[in-house]
Amino acid sequence: MGAGDKINLSWPGKESVLSGQNRRAEKLKQMVYPRPLTEKTLFTPEIKERRIEPDGVNRSFLGDNLEVMEQLIGAGYENNIDLIYIDPPYMSSSNYHAKTVVEGKDYKKTISRLVFTDTWKDDINNYLTHIYPRLQMMYRLLKENGSIFVHLDWHISHYVKILLDEIFSPRSFVNEIVWCYSGGSGAGKHFQRKHDIILWYVKGPDYIFHPQYRPYSEGTRQRGLTQVKGDKYQLNEKGANLQDWWSDINKILSPTARENLKFPTQKPMALAERIIAAASDPDSLVADFYSGSGTTAAACEKLGRSWICCDLSPLAIDTMSRRLIKSKSRPFSIETDKEYIKPDNAGIKIETTTTQMGEDTIEINIFIKEFVPRRENVPGDSPALFIHFWEVDLDHDGKDFHSDIQVLRNTAKYDDSLCLDVNVRVPARESFYIAVMVHDLWGDITMARVKIESMI
Numbered sequence: 001m002g003a004g005d006k007i008n009l010s011w012p013g014k015e016s017v018l019s020g021q022n023r024r025a026e027k028l029k030q031m032v033y034p035r036p037l038t039e040k041t042l043f044t045p046e047i048k049e050r051r052i053e054p055d056g057v058n059r060s061f062l063g064d065n066l067e068v069m070e071q072l073i074g075a076g077y078e079n080n081i082d083l084i085y086i087d088p089p090y091m092s093s094s095n096y097h098a099k100t101v102v103e104g105k106d107y108k109k110t111i112s113r114l115v116f117t118d119t120w121k122d123d124i125n126n127y128l129t130h131i132y133p134r135l136q137m138m139y140r141l142l143k144e145n146g147s148i149f150v151h152l153d154w155h156i157s158h159y160v161k162i163l164l165d166e167i168f169s170p171r172s173f174v175n176e177i178v179w180c181y182s183g184g185s186g187a188g189k190h191f192q193r194k195h196d197i198i199l200w201y202v203k204g205p206d207y208i209f210h211p212q213y214r215p216y217s218e219g220t221r222q223r224g225l226t227q228v229k230g231d232k233y234q235l236n237e238k239g240a241n242l243q244d245w246w247s248d249i250n251k252i253l254s255p256t257a258r259e260n261l262k263f264p265t266q267k268p269m270a271l272a273e274r275i276i277a278a279a280s281d282p283d284s285l286v287a288d289f290y291s292g293s294g295t296t297a298a299a300c301e302k303l304g305r306s307w308i309c310c311d312l313s314p315l316a317i318d319t320m321s322r323r324l325i326k327s328k329s330r331p332f333s334i335e336t337d338k339e340y341i342k343p344d345n346a347g348i349k350i351e352t353t354t355t356q357m358g359e360d361t362i363e364i365n366i367f368i369k370e371f372v373p374r375r376e377n378v379p380g381d382s383p384a385l386f387i388h389f390w391e392v393d394l395d396h397d398g399k400d401f402h403s404d405i406q407v408l409r410n411t412a413k414y415d416d417s418l419c420l421d422v423n424v425r426v427p428a429r430e431s432f433y434i435a436v437m438v439h440d441l442w443g444d445i446t447m448a449r450v451k452i453e454s455m456i
């Protein structure tokens with residue numbers, strides 16, 4: 001075969017793959033400084049530490065990753081990312097829902113929300129036309145020594161491997177990792193399908209790899225201790241080098257597991273941690289462009305890596321934000337397509353009461369008096385029922401939203417128990433604005449803005 005005669009995959013539509021540049025949705029930028037509250041609290045924030053520039057801060061995007069990656073390339077991220085992990089739809093021909101029981105005084109209903117679809121009109125061409133330009137973009141975003149881990153399963157991994165061979169080159173393939181798990185098994189005229197495939201490709205030969213270890217088996221340990229094979233077979237105190245099949249991390253199966261965020265297809269933290277620890281350094285930038293519940297971001301927080309995350313589903317970005325806020329992560333930004341935001345003050349009523357506390361300080365009580373989500377009517381006087389969490393910007397500039405306080409539910413239940421007011425003490429100024437952002441059960445955002453006037 002001559003140069004240019006590379007083996008590659010062709011399908012109807014390959015030549016017409018889309019670019020995201022024709023749809024530039026208007027965005028709202030949010031900076032989140034995690035300070036979670038679950039009950040009414042008097043809060044005195046250090047306003048000076050706010051307003052850091054989003055550059056260099058961990059970033060998340062609510063939107064189509066094709067458009068987001070183009071935006072990142074335009075903003076200078078080409079050849080800049082050390083590690084990309086993606087867990088895209090698998091061509092599983094399923095729709096994925098999150099179900100929640102909402103229960104108020106006179107109201108009880110199970111609400112099912114579509115998180116994402118993985119149906120592709122049952123046509124593999126549609127799937128390939130989706131993933132191909134995105135993998136090309138990821139190639140451009142990776143550094144010369146960067147790695148990509150693509151998490152799939154038996155449905156489509158063999159096709160995507162050929163695309164990766166074409167985009168990266170067959171020589172850039174490092175491992176096919178088999179992630180084995182257990183769990184309920186249905187009937188079927190086949191062996192139970194209990195593994196996923198994670199394809200690891202690198203851009204260049206000098207990629208990062210930190211070996212990972214597993215405990216020795218009892219037999220090896222005994223042989224090591226008795227030194228049957230002599231001195232040169234000393235056991236490594238870290239354990240044995242990990243193979244390319246991983247059976248020591250299970251799926252998140254228990255509905256009551258602490259890690260379980262009720263996000264369909266959520267992957268275990270331990271899996272993300274292993275990949276990040278193996279293929280990145282502490283100063284690395286890690287990206288996940290199908291980030292779901294934010295497992296990659298949470299693992300990066302734990303391991304001290306910088307991160308970029310993107311998801312098309314507002315429920316995914318909300319799940320990730322709440323997860324990071326709850327664990328008091330470093331500040332992060334969210335760029336949200338404005339289509340998810342209700343027009344100012346629609347369906348929401350905020351009451352504020354201001355008390356002068358000496359010359360320099362005022363105390364403000366911020367109270368959500370009414371809240372009606374876009375997609376459901378709230379029964380009676382239950383504004384809390386459909387709120388996932390809410391946030392306050394204590395000095396809203398009329399443009400970006402700086403989240404100073406976040407009020408979260410204390411339990412996983414959607415009931416009336418969510419706290420609806422907080423007290424804050426802030427420096428007295430002639431007049432300024434407070435903004436409240438409410439995230440509801442569907443991932444829609446409602447914003448309200450209130451003018452505060454001190455008596456100075």
Ligand SMILES: C[S@@+](CC[C@H](N)C(=O)[O-])C[C@H]1O[C@@H](n2cnc3c(N)ncnc32)[C@H](O)[C@@H]1O
Nearest residue numbers: 064065087116266267290292293295311312313
């Ligand atoms: C398998 S889930 C990822 C789960 C994730 N690894 C976790 O641990 O929670 C796939 C995600 O890809 C998102 N997605 C699908 N198409 C997308 C697109 N074009 N841009 C961004 N995200 C997309 C879906 O909304 C879904 O959250």
